[in-house]
Amino acid sequence: MTVFLIIVVVALIGISFWQMSKILSLSQLSGADNSQVANDKDNNLHGKLMLAFVIFMYLLTIYCFVQYHTFFLPESASEHGVDYDRLMVISMVLIFVVQFITQGLLHFFAYKYRGKKENKALFFADNDKLEFIWTIIPVIVLAGLIIYGLFTWTDIMNIDEQEGDPIIVELYAYQFDWRARYSGEDKELGKANVRFIEGVNTLGLDVSDSYAMDDKVVNELHLPVNRKIIFKLRSQDVLHSAYMPFFRAQMNVVPGMITEFAYTPTLTSEEMRNSEFMVEKVSTINNIRREKSKALTANGDEALENYEFDYYLLCNKICGASHYNMQMKIVVESQEDYDAWLAEQKTFKEQISAQASN
Numbered sequence: 001m002t003v004f005l006i007i008v009v010v011a012l013i014g015i016s017f018w019q020m021s022k023i024l025s026l027s028q029l030s031g032a033d034n035s036q037v038a039n040d041k042d043n044n045l046h047g048k049l050m051l052a053f054v055i056f057m058y059l060l061t062i063y064c065f066v067q068y069h070t071f072f073l074p075e076s077a078s079e080h081g082v083d084y085d086r087l088m089v090i091s092m093v094l095i096f097v098v099q100f101i102t103q104g105l106l107h108f109f110a111y112k113y114r115g116k117k118e119n120k121a122l123f124f125a126d127n128d129k130l131e132f133i134w135t136i137i138p139v140i141v142l143a144g145l146i147i148y149g150l151f152t153w154t155d156i157m158n159i160d161e162q163e164g165d166p167i168i169v170e171l172y173a174y175q176f177d178w179r180a181r182y183s184g185e186d187k188e189l190g191k192a193n194v195r196f197i198e199g200v201n202t203l204g205l206d207v208s209d210s211y212a213m214d215d216k217v218v219n220e221l222h223l224p225v226n227r228k229i230i231f232k233l234r235s236q237d238v239l240h241s242a243y244m245p246f247f248r249a250q251m252n253v254v255p256g257m258i259t260e261f262a263y264t265p266t267l268t269s270e271e272m273r274n275s276e277f278m279v280e281k282v283s284t285i286n287n288i289r290r291e292k293s294k295a296l297t298a299n300g301d302e303a304l305e306n307y308e309f310d311y312y313l314l315c316n317k318i319c320g321a322s323h324y325n326m327q328m329k330i331v332v333e334s335q336e337d338y339d340a341w342l343a344e345q346k347t348f349k350e351q352i353s354a355q356a357s358n
């Protein structure tokens, strides 16, 4: 309703301006230039505005880069992320350079050749050579970019379970949290179906499947560094999206099917925490928190805790009211630490027997 009223008000203001401009133009003295044809004064003004607009846009772009470059992601924490970033940089630099030149020329020529009373437009039908040049160059550049992109894409999306010694982890999404499932000694994830969800069996594991009994369901994702991880994604309810920006990974999580993505983490949580980028970022965040804490404690409230960096798995599909808070901590650590952590986790069998004895 509010939106509707705002639209009505804006429309009415528009109409009143239009009416006022009509009254003003009618009330002008008869000597004024009432012609609809642009004169030299109009052309001059519009030519200069054309130039001013492009200069303004360029200055704004430069300002944004200087002001907001700290919001870019740091170096990728996964193996394929390096290729992904390279493709992104090449595409963006190309687009930027071409756009900077062509847009600039377009506006500059609009200014330079703005209308003048004594000027007459040159009749210029076409030029085959020029047509050829500005067709063939984009064709070659774009074809190169697309082929390079396709190769990178197939490399990234190639999920070969036989290659290397991958760990298979299930990521399970539901409104509004994540669970991860690791296979046990048998290195095989057991069958699961949302129909079997009951009690502690929150992921609907199939109790008749022996592979499921030694699976481990956890709410913190631990990954050994430099080891290929294959993620099998499953959703309980609606569309979610598994988003791990530091690893340049994102995959839809779709109810009724299993989607997959694989990557090899290359930087442990500790290494990322100690990187130059993160040390600076975290200190900026903590400075802001300290400032806010001052106001909070003055009001008698509790001060904010110091922030420490951690990788997170986020949901990147607006999946409902608490979507914003749908996240799971990711810990990338050494193989030994990972093994020790996994050994401590309860198997599904232990979980259901604990429930039964309760």
Ligand SMILES: [Cu+2]
Residues within 6 Å of the ligand: 173, 239, 240, 241, 315, 316, 317, 318, 319, 323, 326
């Ligand atoms: Cu979600």
